[in-house]
Amino acid sequence: MSEESKTYFGLSEEFSSAENSRVSIVPVPYEATTSWGRGTSKGPEAVLAASQQVELFDDELWIEPYRVGIQTSDAVHMEPVDAETAEPFKELKDAVTPLIEFNKFPILIGGEHSLTLGAVQSCVDRYPDLSVLQIDAHSDCRDSYEGNPYSHASVAYHLYKCLPQPLITQVGIRNISLGEANWMEEEKPKINVFWARHQDKWNFQDIISTLSDNVYLTIDVDGLDAGIMPATGTPEPGGMTWYQVMDLIKQLCVRKNVVAADVVEFAPIAGFHAPDFLVAKLIYKIIGYRFALDLGVTKKYL
Numbered sequence: 001m002s003e004e005s006k007t008y009f010g011l012s013e014e015f016s017s018a019e020n021s022r023v024s025i026v027p028v029p030y031e032a033t034t035s036w037g038r039g040t041s042k043g044p045e046a047v048l049a050a051s052q053q054v055e056l057f058d059d060e061l062w063i064e065p066y067r068v069g070i071q072t073s074d075a076v077h078m079e080p081v082d083a084e085t086a087e088p089f090k091e092l093k094d095a096v097t098p099l100i101e102f103n104k105f106p107i108l109i110g111g112e113h114s115l116t117l118g119a120v121q122s123c124v125d126r127y128p129d130l131s132v133l134q135i136d137a138h139s140d141c142r143d144s145y146e147g148n149p150y151s152h153a154s155v156a157y158h159l160y161k162c163l164p165q166p167l168i169t170q171v172g173i174r175n176i177s178l179g180e181a182n183w184m185e186e187e188k189p190k191i192n193v194f195w196a197r198h199q200d201k202w203n204f205q206d207i208i209s210t211l212s213d214n215v216y217l218t219i220d221v222d223g224l225d226a227g228i229m230p231a232t233g234t235p236e237p238g239g240m241t242w243y244q245v246m247d248l249i250k251q252l253c254v255r256k257n258v259v260a261a262d263v264v265e266f267a268p269i270a271g272f273h274a275p276d277f278l279v280a281k282l283i284y285k286i287i288g289y290r291f292a293l294d295l296g297v298t299k300k301y302l
Helices: 042-050 092-099 113-123 152-162 179-187 194-201 204-208 242-255 275-288
Strands: 025-028 070-072 105-110 130-133 168-173 193-197 212-222 257-264
Touching: 025 042, 025 275, 042 257, 042 275, 092 105, 092 113, 092 130, 092 257, 105 113, 105 275, 113 152, 113 212, 113 257, 130 152, 130 242, 152 168, 168 194, 193 194, 193 257, 204 242, 212 242, 242 275, 257 275
Parallel strands: 025 070, 025 105, 105 257, 130 168, 130 212, 168 193, 212 257
Antiparallel strands: none
């Protein structure tokens, strides 16, 4: 891999230095609690390689999103987090907090979904009204899983508990346990669930209106249909299409202040590169939508 390709999207120093970048991509190859298929620790590297092939001109927005500057941060490595960990995800919080303080837009590439908790904890001091938009196949609302409260299957529960003004909107859910369902019925948390089985009736403006002004976007790739995203540990049939996800993110970025994002649970399949490219393209589209107005795109194109 060339020196140039060590940056996501193969950007030159002019558009990838910390000084010139509004976006910071943070690889987090964390994998400790995946419960079926494994390989999420290899996700960031596979996306890095695939990103070299992403066309930098966006034919929908008619701009080159990379011109906002996209820094490739050092990877964040963490020891497995469990109930005995004194400061869960401290390394990740320490890496993301300065980015938030300096008005960078962090995009984390996982790694398993539990890492989202560390990133959200980095945002809540500055954005006390922070809400979370979760694209996912699974509700992830168990208080713990297999004895670990910081399992990827428990991330939404602990996100809800850590938000100063708890509010989560989940889109694409099609797998939930009886225990999670009972907790939702008894607790009645401010978690808005848009079930995948109702996707033909979704209205994205209504979905986005459930969120606060400042939003953290977390995308578990199993929220996408397994036909286009088989490279994940717990695939579920009946997921979202590419263009549904694009439309939702686009409308979110126009109507809300998206302060950070992550793409998680991507487990590359050896010799099969289409999913790698999908994730790389997804990240580039998030950047394009997030900074479209700053780059001169008028709202009529959005």
